[in-house]
Amino acid sequence: MAKKRILIIHPHDKTTQFLESINNNLQPEFSNDIQYFKIETNDNSHKQCLERIKEHPSNGIIIFLGHGRSDALYGSKGDEYSPSLEWEEIAAFPDLYYFNESFISKSNVDVFYEKKVFCLACNSNKKIAEYAIDKGAISFLGFGDIPTSSEEFSIDGATNVSSDLVNSMKRELNYIVETALAYSIRKNFSFENLLNIIQFITNQRITDILINQKDFSERYVLADYLYYLKKEAQIIGERKLKIFE
Numbered sequence: 345m346a347k348k349r350i351l352i353i354h355p356h357d358k359t360t361q362f363l364e365s366i367n368n369n370l371q372p373e374f375s376n377d378i379q380y381f382k383i384e385t386n387d388n389s390h391k392q393c394l395e396r397i398k399e400h401p402s403n404g405i406i407i408f409l410g411h412g413r414s415d416a417l418y419g420s421k422g423d424e425y426s427p428s429l430e431w432e433e434i435a436a437f438p439d440l441y442y443f444n445e446s447f448i449s450k451s452n453v454d455v456f457y458e459k460k461v462f463c464l465a466c467n468s469n470k471k472i473a474e475y476a477i478d479k480g481a482i483s484f485l486g487f488g489d490i491p492t493s494s495e496e497f498s499i500d501g502a503t504n505v506s507s508d509l510v511n512s513m514k515r516e517l518n519y520i521v522e523t524a525l526a527y528s529i530r531k532n533f534s535f536e537n538l539l540n541i542i543q544f545i546t547n548q549r550i551t552d553i554l555i556n557q558k559d560f561s562e563r564y565v566l567a568d569y570l571y572y573l574k575k576e577a578q579i580i581g582e583r584k585l586k587i588f589e
Contacts (some may be wrong), residue, residue, distance in 0.1 A: 347379075347399060347400060347401050347404070348376070348377050348378060348379045348404070349377045349401060349403065349404030349405065349588055350370075350374060350377045350378045350379070350404060350405055350407065350529070351378075351379050351381065351396065351397065351400050351404065351405075351406045351407065352366075352367050352370075352378060352379070352380045352381065352407045352409065353381050353383065353393060353397070353406065353407065353408045353409065353410070354367065354380070354381070354382050354383065354409045354410060355382075355383040355410045355411075355418060355419045355420040355421070355444075355447065356382060356383060356384055356385050356420040356421065357410060357411060357418070357420060357421045358421075358423050359411070359421075359492070359493055360409065360410050360411060360492075362492070362514045362518065363409040363410070363464070363518065365518045365522065366407075366409060366464075366518055366521055366522045366525070367380045367409075369518075369522045369526070370522060370525060370526055370529075373526065373530070374526075374529060377404075377529075379396070381393050381396055383419055383420045383447075384420060384439075385420045385421070385422045385438075385439045385440075385442035386420075386438070386439065386442065387444075389420070390419050390420070390444055390447055394448075394452070394455050397455045397456070397459070398455055398457075400459060402458040402459060402460075402482065403588055403589055404460070404587075404588065405460050405461075405462060405529075405587050405588075406456070406459055406460065406461045406462070407462045407464070407525070408461065408462070408463045408464065408465060408468075409464050409465075410464075410465050411465055411466060412463070412465030412466050412467060412468050412472065413466065413467055413472075414467040414470035414471045414472065415449060415450060415470070415471040415472055415475070416445070416446045416447070416448065416449035416450075416472060417447050417448040417449075417463065417465055417468065417472060418443075418444065418445055418446075418447055418465075419443075419444030419445070419446075419447030420442060420443075420444060420447075421442065421443045421444075422437075422438075422439055422440040422441045422442040422443065423440055424437070424440040424441055425440070425441050425442065425443045426441075429441050448472070449472070449475075450471075450472075450475050453472065453475045453476050453479050453481075454479040454480065456476045456479065456480070456481040456484070457479060457480035457481065458480055458481070458482060459481055459482060460481075460482050460483040460484075460535065460582075460585065460587065461476065461481060461483065461484045461485070462485045462525070462538070463484065463485065463486045463487070464487060464490070464517075464521060465486070465487065465490075466487070466488070466489050466490050466496075467486075467487075467488060467489060468484075468486030468487055469486035469487055469488055469576055469577065469578045469580075470486070472486070473486045473578075473580040474580060476580070476581075477580050477581045481581060482581055482582050482585060483535045483579060483580075483581040483582045483583070483585060484579070484580045484581050485535055485538065485539060485577065485578070485579050486577070486578065486580070487573065487576060487577050488572060488573070488575075488576025488577070489572070489576070490517065490573060491513065491569065492510065492513055492514050492517065493510060494507075494510055497509070497510065502565065506562060508560070508562065509562045509565060509566060512560070512562075512566050513566060513569060513570075516549055516553075516566070516570060517573070519545075519549070520542060520545050520546050520549060520570075520573070521542070523545055524538060524541040524542045524545055525538070527541055528541055528587060529587060529588075532586050532587055532588050532589075533586065533587060534583065534584050534585060534586050534587070535579050535582065535583055535584075535585060535587070536579065536583040536584060538587070539577060539578075539579055542574060542577055543574040543577070546570050546571075546573060546574035547574070549570060550567045550570050550571060553566055553567050553570075554567055
């Protein structure tokens with residue numbers, strides 16, 4: 345039986361649960377081509393996902409939805425995880441306190457060998473993308489900083505962040521990514537065209553926010569973050585190869 349050509353990977357994390365919308369909106373049109381892998385809060389689920397990545401056909405695409413840092417992609421995080429937890433607490437409730445902060449890093453990034461990767465994770469346009477290409481990945485489309493919580497906005501330097509701004513950023517991110525992916529998959533675009541579509545749709549959204557949402561007091565802040573979303577998105581590796589090729 346042929347493998348499905350689209351593998352969507354989504355580690356469990358309550359702060360990225362909103363990204364399920366991307367899969368939910370792609371499924372109706374592309375259900376015959378999509379496998380959705382929700383990684384649970386245990387080591388075995390992560391190992392199973394890595395094996396599924398290795399098996400993924402090179403003529404398809406892997407879509408990662410989650411958190412990351414410049415040199416790694418995070419795995420799942422338990423709903424009650426805290427860095428201050430003692431090991432006894434973790435041992436008592438492993439699923440609740442689980443956190444895999446190096447799901448894919450330099451040590452195992454060769455899992456992307458001969459793969460095309462769309463990585464919606466913070467700072468995935470940096471070392472982790474370069475590591476992947478160095479280890480044989482075909483194409484890797486990554487992003488810069490993508491704050492989607494009040495804490496992340498604060499770390500990024502924003503002050504007095506409202507829930508309206510956070511929710512608007514989540515909503516816009518989902519819309520831009522799922523619309524760009526759907527159109528590009530439908531047309532079997534190249535990675536370069538996929539990036540162009542992301543930038544085009546983001547420009548449309550920025551224009552709409554600034555012109556038609558004047559009652560939203562934080563519209564300029566939102567527009568700035570969307571500008572950096574599309575500006576910092578970049579492709580490492582092959583640009584001209586089509587999604588299904």
